[in-house]
Amino acid sequence: MQSPTLFESRRVAPETYTLPAYLPVPGAGILPVNAFLIHAAQPLLVDTGLAALKSDFMKRLSQLIDLEDLAWIWLTHTDPDHLGNLTDVLAAAPNARIVTTFLGMGKLGLQQIPTDRVYLLNPGQKLDLGDRTVTAIKPPSFDAPETTGLFDSKTRTLFSADCFGALMHQPAQTALEITPDALHEGLVAWSMVDAPWLAMVDAHAFDRALNTVHQLNAEMVLSSHLPPAPGMVDALLTHLRATRFATPANGPDQQAFEQIMAQIMVA
Numbered sequence: 680m681q682s683p684t685l686f687e688s689r690r691v692a693p694e695t696y697t698l699p700a701y702l703p704v705p706g707a708g709i710l711p712v713n714a715f716l717i718h719a720a721q722p723l724l725v726d727t728g729l730a731a732l733k734s735d736f737m738k739r740l741s742q743l744i745d746l747e748d749l750a751w752i753w754l755t756h757t758d759p760d761h762l763g764n765l766t767d768v769l770a771a772a773p774n775a776r777i778v779t780t781f782l783g784m785g786k787l788g789l790q791q792i793p794t795d796r797v798y799l800l801n802p803g804q805k806l807d808l809g810d811r812t813v814t815a816i817k818p819p820s821f822d823a824p825e826t827t828g829l830f831d832s833k834t835r836t837l838f839s840a841d842c843f844g845a846l847m848h849q850p851a852q853t854a855l856e857i858t859p860d861a862l863h864e865g866l867v868a869w870s871m872v873d874a875p876w877l878a879m880v881d882a883h884a885f886d887r888a889l890n891t892v893h894q895l896n897a898e899m900v901l902s903s904h905l906p907p908a909p910g911m912v913d914a915l916l917t918h919l920r921a922t923r924f925a926t927p928a929n930g931p932d933q934q935a936f937e938q939i940m941a942q943i944m945v946a
């Protein structure tokens with residue numbers, strides 16, 4: 680895979696769809712970059728994909744929902760891989776409000792997002808979607824302090840933002856297709872890039888955070904950076920727990936990067 684690629688949208692849980700994309704990471708494989716749609720009574724979009732895939736993303740999203748009906752845009756955090764098409768979605772969905780935190784609003788304010796299109800929700804607080812509530816949760820791993828994942832009480836689906844992401848070798852329909860060893864390696868590698876502070880956390884505090892996820896009893900985990908993971912919460916928690924003993928990763932330096940790119944050009 681030479682460039683970011685958007686795959687077919689798929690239903691992954693009742694009334695729940697993924698818009699899956701993959702981003703090539705030179706020298707490290709590919710990284711999933713997923714957005715999701717909950718087709719609730721008040722429909723909610725989780726994140727807005729990669730800007731590099733704008734036209735395909737907007738087309739696929741419009742195939743899933745009439746954007747006039749979109750009520751909420753849940754921004755897990757303000758990284759570019761999560762708000763890539765936010766401006767276009769806001770323009771096409773005039774009735775939708777962004778769900779974020781005060782810090783998220785502050786960061787978005789720098790990009791001239793009108794504050795009346797923002798709805799503030801902190802971890803632990805609930806949002807009523809008409810036929811269900813979703814609860815904002817702080818995942819045990821994140822790379823931006825405004826990060827909120829969410830838990831859908833109706834489908835028992837956890838949307839975990841950057842948490843539980845994994846570098847991969849090839850696309851997969853679900854995380855069950857990834858061997859446990861490859862998932863462990865890819866998840867630890869991604870976590871050490873995305874949240875190197877995990878290697879410094881207190882063991883008991885980290886266990887409490889992991890246990891909070893365990894207690895949700897989620898049937899499905901939808902990470903922004905992993906294929907859908909049904910019935911895999913405890914396996915994912917075990918892999919994530921191992922990051923405490925991993926080594927934070929630097930990316931390649933200029934010389935190594937040039938070598939990687941030269942190999943890619945030859946291949």
Ligand SMILES: [Fe+2]
Nearest residue numbers: 758822823841
């Ligand atoms: Fe991030």
Ligand SMILES: [Fe+2]
Nearest residue numbers: 758760841903
């Ligand atoms: Fe991300």
